[in-house]
Structures are given as structure tokens and as C-alpha cells.
Amino acid sequence: MTATSKSGATQAVDVVIMAAGKGTRMKSKLPKVLHRLAGRALLQHVVDTAAALSARRVVVITGHGAIEVEAALAHSTGAGAGFDMKFVRQEPQLGTGHAVQQAVPALPDDGVVVVLSGDVPLTRPETLAQLIAASGGDKLALLTIDFADPAGYGRIVRQGPRPAAGADVRPVLSIVEHKDASAEQRAITEVYSGIMAVPVARLKPWLARLDNKNAQGEYYLTDVVKFAVADGVGVVAHKIDDALQVAGINSPVQLAQLERAYQLQQANVLMEQGVRLADPARFDLRGELECAQDVEIDVNCVFEGQVSLGEGVKIGANCVIANASIGAGTVIHPYTHIEGGKLGAKDQVEIGAGALIGPFARLRPGARLGEQVHIGNFVEVKNATLAAGAKANHLAYLGDSSVGERVNFGAGSITANYDGANKHKTVIEADVHIGSNCVLVAPVTIGQGGTVGGGSTVTKDTAPGALTVARAKQVSIANWKRPQKK
Numbered sequence: 001m002t003a004t005s006k007s008g009a010t011q012a013v014d015v016v017i018m019a020a021g022k023g024t025r026m027k028s029k030l031p032k033v034l035h036r037l038a039g040r041a042l043l044q045h046v047v048d049t050a051a052a053l054s055a056r057r058v059v060v061i062t063g064h065g066a067i068e069v070e071a072a073l074a075h076s077t078g079a080g081a082g083f084d085m086k087f088v089r090q091e092p093q094l095g096t097g098h099a100v101q102q103a104v105p106a107l108p109d110d111g112v113v114v115v116l117s118g119d120v121p122l123t124r125p126e127t128l129a130q131l132i133a134a135s136g137g138d139k140l141a142l143l144t145i146d147f148a149d150p151a152g153y154g155r156i157v158r159q160g161p162r163p164a165a166g167a168d169v170r171p172v173l174s175i176v177e178h179k180d181a182s183a184e185q186r187a188i189t190e191v192y193s194g195i196m197a198v199p200v201a202r203l204k205p206w207l208a209r210l211d212n213k214n215a216q217g218e219y220y221l222t223d224v225v226k227f228a229v230a231d232g233v234g235v236v237a238h239k240i241d242d243a244l245q246v247a248g249i250n251s252p253v254q255l256a257q258l259e260r261a262y263q264l265q266q267a268n269v270l271m272e273q274g275v276r277l278a279d280p281a282r283f284d285l286r287g288e289l290e291c292a293q294d295v296e297i298d299v300n301c302v303f304e305g306q307v308s309l310g311e312g313v314k315i316g317a318n319c320v321i322a323n324a325s326i327g328a329g330t331v332i333h334p335y336t337h338i339e340g341g342k343l344g345a346k347d348q349v350e351i352g353a354g355a356l357i358g359p360f361a362r363l364r365p366g367a368r369l370g371e372q373v374h375i376g377n378f379v380e381v382k383n384a385t386l387a388a389g390a391k392a393n394h395l396a397y398l399g400d401s402s403v404g405e406r407v408n409f410g411a412g413s414i415t416a417n418y419d420g421a422n423k424h425k426t427v428i429e430a431d432v433h434i435g436s437n438c439v440l441v442a443p444v445t446i447g448q449g450g451t452v453g454g455g456s457t458v459t460k461d462t463a464p465g466a467l468t469v470a471r472a473k474q475v476s477i478a479n480w481k482r483p484q485k486k
């Protein structure tokens with residue numbers, strides 16, 4: 001987006017994301033901003049927010065774990081990202097003001113910059129757009145919120161006494177950090193969220209004036225407020241009510257709390273659309289879920305990547321479903337694991353309408369099942385196409401295979417697709433019946449309408465309509481005497 005100033009001129013939006021801090025309280029080797037919320041790194045959420053704002057440039061300030069953080073984000077950069085991303089190192093970390101100072105060379109003078117933190121993942125782009133609008137291209141706009149317990153936060157100090165009622169329109173004078181605040185200032189409940197929007201041309205000279213003469217010996221970004229006031233530049237506080245949007249993560253407890261809150265939000269959105277969740281508190285979406293009408297999802301299901309569920313789909317309890325498209329009326333019974341590949345549609349799992357899957361089924365990348373296919377318990381399917389009406393109901397493996405319409409693949413049968421070096425394909429044509437406990441040694445084709453007797457190991461192609469039995473002939477010796485112990 002662009003910011004429009006009073007004069008009507010528009011300015012590009014650039015974003016600075018502070019992500020150099022250590023995150024000691026996570027007690028983890030992984031840099032804090034790479035911990036995941038709803039399946040995405042905290043910092044990725046923030047970068048995605050910047051993308052949603054149509055930022056021109058995103059400058060990420062890294063420090064602790066910089067190499068790992070930069071590598072994790074590398075895929076967000078480049079032409080496809082829609083913005084230009086730069087990493088700037090802050091070593092050592094001398095405070096938030098010092099962090100933003102490092103970004104100065106990467107910030108063009110003509111833009112409005114939004115300062116975000118890599119550990120505050122759930123700020124909405126609309127909120128930032130409002131903040132940018134509040135800055136109007138010439139003011140310093142601060143995102144603020146009232147907290148009943150403001151301990152630890154920078155307080156918004158305004159001129160004069162707080163009005164008893166109505167909007168607080170008193171001019172903002174400064175932000176005072178908790179550790180530097182007087183008892184009177186600590187009673188202020190309006191706090192700085194850590195997010196501001198400001199014209200870069202204004203910000204740069206203020207950053208140059210920062211010092212570290214304060215209780216923490218740090219260069220505070222928040223000191224720019226008093227410089228703005230001294231310079232006669234307007235300071236506006238844009239106050240919001242939604243604490244989730246400014247919630248930062250410092251510990252595993254906070255991470256889990258924010259995860260639950262976010263999951264509940266996502267669950268509510270789906271239920272508003274008509275999706276019936278057995279229990280929104282036992283629902284996890286780590287990606288995108290698209291649901292047609294009358295979808296029912298039982299407890300403890302996890303959805304990852306991109307999943308779409310057709311009309312009337314029912315998902316049983318305890319399923320994990322990643323990157324799959326599931327056709328109308330299909331029932332996924334409990335404890336089914338569907339694991340489509342992430343890369344492109346090719347490896348997505350596809351299930352046609354009216355299929356029955358599970359319980360305890362496993363569908364791996366490239367499983368493509370037609371209408372009315374039945375996959376039962378302890379059946380694994382990988383890179384295999386099953387045409388309409390095919391069934392593998394018990395204890396089976398179908399890998400690198402093409403299975404025709406109405407095929408019945410017996411209990412305990414498998415495709416031996418791997419010879420120890422290469423994978424080979426098995427073709428089972430329409431209306432074939434494979435008995436129990438068969439091994440189809442690929443490459444091999446079972447001709448249309450054929451039957452393979454139970455216990456067969458099939459190594460050669462079979463003709464359409466043939467009965468194939470490939471096992472030792474049964475031998476019975478009458479009145480056989482077992483050896484006796486001497």
C-alpha cells in the first residue's frame with residue numbers, strides 16, 4: 001500500500017522487522033522468531049503481514065541466530081515475494097533504537113516505515129493500514145492499547161489529566177519504559193505496543209539523536225516520541241482493543257496460549273461459514289482449510305498446508321490431514337493420516353467423491369483416489385492412482401501403482417515397487433481381483449478382469465481374464481506322524 005499525506009502525495013510503505021533479540025526465556029536452541037505458531041515461524045507471520053500490506057521493502061534486523069533466521073526466510077525473498085527483502089545484522093544488540101539504526105542505510109527517504117517485531121505474529125494488516133493512515137505521511141503514529149496490568153511495557157505519557165469518559169485526545173508527550181517510570185507513570189494503563197508508523201525522513205534524524213542514558217543502558221526506539229514533540233511533529237496514538245494483535249512471545253507458555261487463541265479464532269471463522277466442529281478447542285489448522293457446505297470435523301484433527309473438503313465431508317476423530325483435496329460426501333474415519341506433498345498439485349493427495357477412508361489409513365504423497373474408493377485399516381497408498389470403486393480394505397500397500405475401476409485388492413497384499421535401487425510401476429487393470437497376501441513384483445501388469453490367487457508372488461505380466469496362482473502347490477501327507485522326543 002501507499003500512505004497518502006494531507007497534500008495528497010502518496011508514499012511507499014517500507015517495513016522494518018526487529019528480530020535480533022535472544023529470546024532467553026524460550027530456553028531453546030532455535031532462535032525465538034523461528035518457533036512456530038499455527039505451523040508457520042513467528043517471523044514468517046510478520047513477513048506475511050508485510051506482504052499483505054504491499055510493502056515496497058522489508059528490512060529484517062537479525063542478530064541472535066542470524067544465519068539460521070536468514071536461511072529460514074530466504075524463500076520469502078526474491079521476485080515472487082512481491083517485495084524486496086533485506087537482512088541487516090545488529091551485533092551486538094544495544095536496544096530497539098539501535099536495531100532500527102542498523103536499518104537506516106536500507107530505508108529510502110521517501111517512504112513511510114512501519115516498525116514491527118518478529119515475535120509479535122498476529123497483527124492484522126488492516127490495523128497497520130489504519131496506523132499508516134493515522135501517520136498521514138507526516139506524523140509519528142503509535143499503536144497503543146490499554147492493559148489492566150501494564151507492568152513491563154512502555155507507558156504512553158500524555159498531557160494533563162485523563163478524561164473521565166470518552167476518547168482520550170490529550171497530546172502524547174513521550175513513552176516511558178517501565179524500568180524508567182515513576183510510580184505515577186506506572187499507574188498509566190495505556191502502553192506502547194512496540195509498533196509505530198513514521199515517515200522515514202522524520203525518523204532518521206531522531207535515530208541519530210538517541211542515547212542510552214536510561215535504566216537499561218539501551219538505545220530506546222521509544223525515545224523518538226520526545227524528539228517528535230520537541231520538533232513540533234504530530235504524534236498520534238492509534239489505540240486498539242484486541243490484545244492478540246500486539247501479543248509478543250517470550251516463553252513456551254505464551255507461545256501455547258497464543259496458539260490456542262489463534263486456533264479458536266480460526267475455528268470460529270470456519271463455524272461462521274457453517275463448518276461443524278465437534279469441539280473448537282480441539283481443532284488445529286496449520287495452513288489453509290477450505291470447506292464446502294455441511295462439513296463435519298470430529299475432535300483432535302490437525303490440518304496442515306492446503307486442504308479442501310467437499311460438500312458433506314465427514315472427518316473422524318484424531319486425523320492428521322496435510323495438502324489434500326477431498327471430494328463431496330467422502331468419509332474419513334478416525335486415526336487416518338493423509339500426507340500430501342507440498343510441492344505443487346502433483347503430489348497433493350486427491351480423493352474423489354463418496355470415498356471411505358480409514359480408520360487407520362495412511363495416504364502419502366501422490367495418492368489419487370477416484371470416486372467411491374474404499375481404503376481400510378492399515379492400508380498405505382503412495383504415488384498411486386485408484387480409479388472409481390477400487391477397494392483395498394485391509395492391511396495393504398499400494399505404491400507407484402495404477403489401479404483400475406472396481407479392483408479389489410485383498411488383505412495383506414502389497415506392491416513390491418522397490419528393487420533395492422529403483423522404483424517400478426505396478427498396473428492393475430479394471431475389475432481385477434487380487435486375493436489375500438499377494439506380492440506383485442514391479443514392474444508388472446495384471447490384465448483386465450484377471451484374478452490372482454491368495455498367497456501368490458507375481459513377477460510376470462498376466463493376460464486379461466486369467467486366473468493366476470503363483471505359489472507352491474499344496475501338499476498334504478495323510479496320517480502324518482510328528483517326530484517324537486527321544
Ligand code: UD1
Pocket residue numbers: 018019020021022061063090092093094095096097098099117118119152153154155175177191192193194219220221222248
Ligand atoms: C518494547 C518497547 C516498549 C513496548 C514493548 C512492547 C522499547 C525501548 N520498548 O519493549 O515500550 O511496550 O516493546 O512489547 O522499544 N530487539 C532487537 N534488537 C535489540 C533489542 C530488541 O532486534 O537490540 C527486538 C527484539 O528481538 C524484539 C523487539 O525488538 O523482537 C522488542 O524488543 P524487546 O526487548 O521485547 O522490547 P521490550 O523491552 O519488551
Ligand code: CA
Pocket residue numbers: 248
Ligand atoms: Ca517484548
